[in-house]
Amino acid sequence: MSNSPQAAEAPIAEEETPSSLDESAVERISEGAPSWLSERRRHAWSVFEDTPFPSTRSEEWRYTDVSRVVNLADLRLVTDGGLAENGSRPAGLVAAMEEDLAASGHAVLVDGSVVHVDLDPALEEQGVILTSLRSAVHEHGDLLEELLATEVVPPEDGKLQALNAALWTDGVLLYVPRNVKLDLPVRVTRWVSHAGSAVFARTLIVAEPESQLSYVEELLSDDFDQRTFVSSAVEVIARDGAQIQFVSIQQLGRDVFCQSAQRTLAHRDAKLDTLNVSLGASVTRLDLNSRLLGPGAHSELLGLYFGDEDQHFDHNTSQDHVAPDTGSDLLYKGALDDRAQSAFRGMIRVHRDAQRTDAYQTNRNLLLSDECRANSLPNLEIQADDVRCSHGATVGQLDSEALFYLLSRGLSQDQAERLIVLGFLGDVLARLPLGGVVEKVTRAIERKLEHV
């Protein structure tokens, strides 16, 4: 087990002059990169240019008007981990880094660039790789050439996915060889420091056959007074019999547009579970596609969101059952207060050969004010005939009888709401009880409830 990264050995680089999001940026980022990567970036840029901006007329973007959420021309690209001018670390990042939770290793990213990595030496000896994508380009070029931004989250997935594939500056590679099991999670902290910046990072996680890993990332920043764009592409591959737990806890500050495209591939007998917790940012868009590619593969898709003020969450999920005898179970739950809005669009797709699929999908929303709104659109597309599928969505108000019951025991209105909300959201966390995650998320929700 390694210690938490209190003292990062990599000094934070001097701030580069940020550039606009255009083709020259692609060229500049590509300098010194292997040709396959430069080609791939140029290709992604051309896909970006050829792809129209998502419109609310399309089913998938009905509830989020990106053209009003972010104006790419106003943003500046940060290509190096240029932190605060004097090189000191903001309190929020330091607090996150000093949290002493047991881990197999850590990575810290500032403005999309990795500034620290540590890994348990015993795991390193077994061939586990935890490194920045930027160094992996040189050290593990073959692996990246095969997997990065190709089959998992290719630029063709959409306008914003293409932009990320063209302009990503850095990210995390976690590779676990065959039969190696990580007992403790890899913990990743991603800090964003510049208001008005655009940050493009990627994550590539590969678990070879019969291996096991868990990955917990946190996205953090202060509140901004200018629209800031944080873009992520997450590619997760579980080979035959591998087990992966992926957790992302998003607590970015206000005025951030957080966009994340995630795809998970679960091969034969693999177990690949995800938990996405969205608490921060002004606008959050998650596209998660979970693909069950081999018989016996199973995925749980867990999600939790809690919005207040004018926060907006848009979750777009799909469960793709490609192989027979696969299972997936989705549970997304959210609570909304003030004028917060959420949209959930979930698709279960059972391909023709995916007989004996078990696929479930549940989205539940709890409304705490009269002005908040939740939209839920569950969908099924089933081409096989021997399947068990169900989907359900609920939107409900705070139960006034439950509230009175708690008040009658002496709880204040705030205490009562806190218990009801945590009780409502808690079962999502209980399904993926990784060390520290439940406590961390509970504390974050409590902090938000105190503002109510």
Next chain:
Amino acid sequence: MSDTSILTITDLRAKVADEDLEILTGVNLEIRPGEVHTIMGPNGSGKSTLAKVLAGHPEYEVTSGDVVFKGQPLLDLEPNERALAGMFLAFQYPTEIPGVSIANFLRTALQARLEDGEEVDLFDFQDELLDRMKLLDMDPSFAERPVNDGFSGGEKKRNEILQMAVLRPSLALMDETDSGLDIDALQIVANGVNTLREENPEMAILLITHYQRMLNYIQPDAVHVMVGGRIVLSGGPEVAIALEEQGYADWKEQEGDEEGKKEEGKEEKEQEEALTA
């Protein structure tokens, strides 16, 4: 027992908040510390409404009258302030709170009784909770179950008394706690309540029930009969026994007779009441 009353209800009238439907039509009642009062009466007579009005349920609106609890006007207090002042309502139909464990719920309820900056000691709390669960013959695993979620009727009622045992009120309103309990569970609950009374002889109880059988285990100091939203007869335990034998038919008739004697100004309300009876 002290001479000063813990609860004084004077001509209390209340209606359903969103409707013009008067349920309590002038209740008068005085309870002194340590006393057990029973209210009996037919369905729809207003017994449960009285308990809910005293606890501050927003479904009801007090239209006139006064309630003094421990020397303070009660009706201006929020429901949680009433609880903090020492009132406890054991619900007839306890509400489910999904995802919230009994332990967490009760710890928060105790926390609410402390000053800012004070914290419930977790170890003391665990000991106390286990001790109280033992009193009610409850399995320790019960503490981790979500409040009333998936409970049987009997478990819900027992859970109400567990909360009462932990929160130690000075006045407990027990709304048909006996209904839905088999005879064994009834004895356990009654023994629990009696133990609480021994621990705190000042604790007063207002026991709302349909049946006399609960009174075999918890001796009342006074029995009141409620019909048509007010108390029409008060007496000792013999009243309960008489009711068990004769039912409420006489009282309903008598209520009808009284109707004519009322002064003219109140006629309208009385008619509505007759409709609801």
